[in-house]
Amino acid sequence: MKAIILHESKGRIRFRISQKKMTLQEADVLENWFQKKSWITQVTVHERTGCVILQYSGSRKEVLAAIREFNLQEAQSQITLPLHSSRELNRKFQEKLVGKVILKAASMLFLPKPLQIARIVWHMLPFLKRGIRCILRGKLKVDVLDALSIGISVFRKDFGTAGTVMFLLELGELLEEWTRKKSMEDLARCMALNVDRVWLKTPESEILTAVSDIRPGDKIVIRTGSMIPMDGILAEGEVTVNQASLTGESVPVVKHPGNTVYAGTVVEEGECILEVKQVMGSSRYDQIVTMIEKSEQMKSAVESKAANLADKLVPYTFIGSILSFLLTRNILRALSVLMVDFSCALKFSMPLAVLSAMREAGKEHITVKGGKFLEAVAAADTIIFDKTGTLTHACPKVAQIITFGGRDESDMLRLAACLEEHFPHSIANAVVQEAQCRGLSHEEFHSKVEYIVAHGIASTVNEEKVLIGSAHFIFEDEGITVPLNEQERFDHLPEEYSHLYLAIGGELTAVICISDPLRREAKEVLSALRALGIQKTVMLTGDSYRTASAVANRLGVDAFCAEVLPADKAKFVADLRQKGHIVLMVGDGINDSPALSEADAGIAISDGAAIAREIADITIAADSLWELVKLRRIAMALMARIHSNYRFVIGFNGALIGLGLAGILPPAASAALHNLSTLGVSLRSMSALPKPKQDNDCCI
Known part of the structure; x- marks a missing residue:
């Protein structure tokens, strides 16, 4: 690849490729190709300008050699891009945003006054429609406030204020949709398999086929080093499969014809023909996307509280506006109050903060099925462990x-x-x-x-x-x-x-x-969890009292129960919850499933039984129990951010209402500041959660 170096400093180089035009796909290929280099710490590709920024830890000579070596055609054949491109999503919304701003500016500069007024009146109809629909349903929500403030401004012939308010509301909605979709995309992509083409076996030959075109019963060829993209049965061949991503097993497993293999595992040695059993729609990626789409059903109590509080505050905003008008007889002051509501920021920033936390958990190989489970992890005072395969190694x-x-x-x-x-x-x-x-x-x-x-x-x-x-x-x-x-x-x-x-x-x-040797880190993890506020640690096991007692003494758990049946485990969890404890249950086996289901949040080890992983609310990788500490920290940081958002939204918007009542802020300024604050708190919710002041990750 030919390129011109534009700027260079220690560990950083910025260059422009000679190619005049770069597609979104080509930019993704280039970015992915450099990301695979061990010496790259960060890479950014600007497809519009053809500029690439590399931050690296290797030698300059190595970087320049890699730039010369890059060949787009070869890279496209070697790299499998994600099914959904974040770059494509960003381009889509950037174009929408720029188009909306240009249209607004053009209408103000070039349209005559009568046409501007007609455009504003036509534009306000959807806002009025939404407001009237809410009233007819007996609900007083933010749509009513928007419709009322825009309608009054138009009635007063203050078309400039009405147009500005509608522009800011649409701009806010667009930015909110963009940030929300980006959060979902990031969360889903970090768990995606990133395989979009496979070799389909036909009677005549092998055909490179899109994964979306594969159907149950089709046979695909998997070779050494390839990821298995879907669940199936080995039809021909014998291979060793690395199942670490799915089960945590460090040793590859030999698979013979008739054995089941799973999506997300990798063929380390051999070649096989796989008969597909589950295809697109039931893949790991689609399950994650479905989980995210259903996350509204798994809202945490904090998210629900935010939504309910936002709706409850709308009538007070409405009443404040009426009182302002009655006391001052100044319609501008009343409108300034109407322009501000708590709903947008509260309803939007809380789910975004949860999605961001779920994404961060995903990066740590922790799968969380809903926001309410993160809240349970943050609030938990008791954690219960199964012994075998959880506190002990999964390979006795x-x-x-x-x-x-x-x-x-x-x-x-x-x-x-x-x-x-x-x-x-x-x-x-x-x-x-x-x-x-x-x-x-x-x-x-x-x-x-x-x-x-x-x-x-x-x-x-x-x-x-x-x-x-x-x-x-x-x-x-x-x-x-x-x-x-x-x-x-x-x-x-x-x-x-x-x-x-x-x-x-x-x-x-x-x-x-x-x-069954204990996990080396188990005792330290228990101490770390206590330091993070866990008050009681319990071990439940079906083993004899003698064995359980020896393990409990070595670990230093607060309590243990031996020779327990699955029903006993579930009853133990239920009894603790009835006493007011918030309980986490960590297990890996079929016999742990009832207790996992009974707990406020069930946490399964990834190399455990499939039913345990299915029932559990959270799944952690089997490599180390330190992931429980990471999970607790993420959950606590999430709750701290949510409470911080509460204070900011209520305080800032309350101040805007006060300034509006005092006549200091005009309606357009109130609307602008309100929408900017909503955007600001939403962007903050999307950002990485703060790290703890004292981090013990050196132990991890």
Whole structure:
């Protein structure tokens, strides 16, 4: 690429490309290409002027070489652009904004007075229509104030004020729509898969096809290094898949024909043909967009309070205007009061602040399904943790296998793996992994498997009932007995491990000892949460009291409950809420789902069961529990911003009303300042949340 350097300083270079005209897509390609360079810290491309600003940490020689190296055609074949371009959105609204300003200026400069008046009268009809509609519905909202202030100005033949007010209102609406759509776009884009074309397998050849044209049943080719763009079944080939983005697993998983693969995962090695099961409309991107569109149903109490307060203040503004006129007999003072309302700023800035916080959470790999859950996180005084896979690592290990009744250790492990592979939980994965490490194949040789939530698994092998699960399930629910003369061995099982019990034909045949190491950061995270205002930390687990007590002592939790069932967990959460506590529940398994649903905000670990992630209100990545601290800080910063917005909106607009009553501010000035303040508080709501004064991110 040929370019001319326009300005240069240390770590920053500004140049203009030789290409005379640059499309929006070409600008996005250029920007994305540079963003992929490890030495780039920031890149900005101005498509209208062809100027590019690079901020870099590498050598100048490396930067200049990259600029020379860039080839648009090659870059377009290598880079997949997002389905929705922020640049395109900005261009659209910029053109609308400039067009509106030019039209206003042209009408004032070139239209004769009668035509200007006719244009203003025609222009005010939609405002009057909205106001009358509100009155007919028995509602006194801001539309009534707008219609009244514009109508009175026209009635008084003050067409200049009426035109200015309408122009400012339309300008404010346009800017509000722009900022809101940009916030939604940013939030959705940070979670998008950014894959728009795939290789469709046909009987004749492979065809490069838009993702939107793929249908269920179609077969697509996925090669090494490619992201899987949609959920499906492996039809041909064997590949290793990196599922870290979805499950948090650090080790790639081998996938064979018939296995399910998920959108957002990456093929690390091999090539396969995928039969598509879910397509556009059910992709991760579309789910996020749908979540945002439904966010009105998940408004926080603060957002609802802001909307209700804004509507409640409209009658007072109306009454203040009437009283102003009655006391002063000055219509201008009354109009100055009518020009100001609290509705726009309150109703608009609060959702924008929530969207901004949700976007920031998304950048930290935290998915939040609605504003009310962030409010719950900020207000929570109690946090409850599941143990296995949450406070402990998601990859426990088999430490020992103790057999009974003369059974062979390898046979028992093979049978346990055969059953557990159907229901992947962290302990089940440990059993399957141990069998693989020992080279034990475990082909299907049992009948239908039945999963009893939080208890265990039941099946039939060689016409004998086989059970595997917890002590409660094996001994209390199923009445399994320990073989004769082996009770003493059973009584002296290693206490430092969790135990998984295997029984065949009504008799205990093996105990699988599971070592489940604690997360290294767990204790420090609990301390950090207490420092952020969490008053009580609780651990709930289905493990024995002995194991739970050992873990609780090491972590320093305030309380723990052992040998609890899913219903017990949910009841524990419900009881705390009835006592007035605001409760967060953190879990990863199917058995945590009732409690996640019962809590004020349920937080799922991303490598947990699919049903847990679906039910949870918030999902965090499995890499580190420090994300809980980040989540709490984001939520608290959001609430601080919302309360700050409240104070500013009420104070500033109240001052405008007071100045209007005193006759200091004319109607047009009141309207201008009100709309500018609304825009200002909205832009502030969109900006990044402030960082805490003392940040412990060095621990993260």
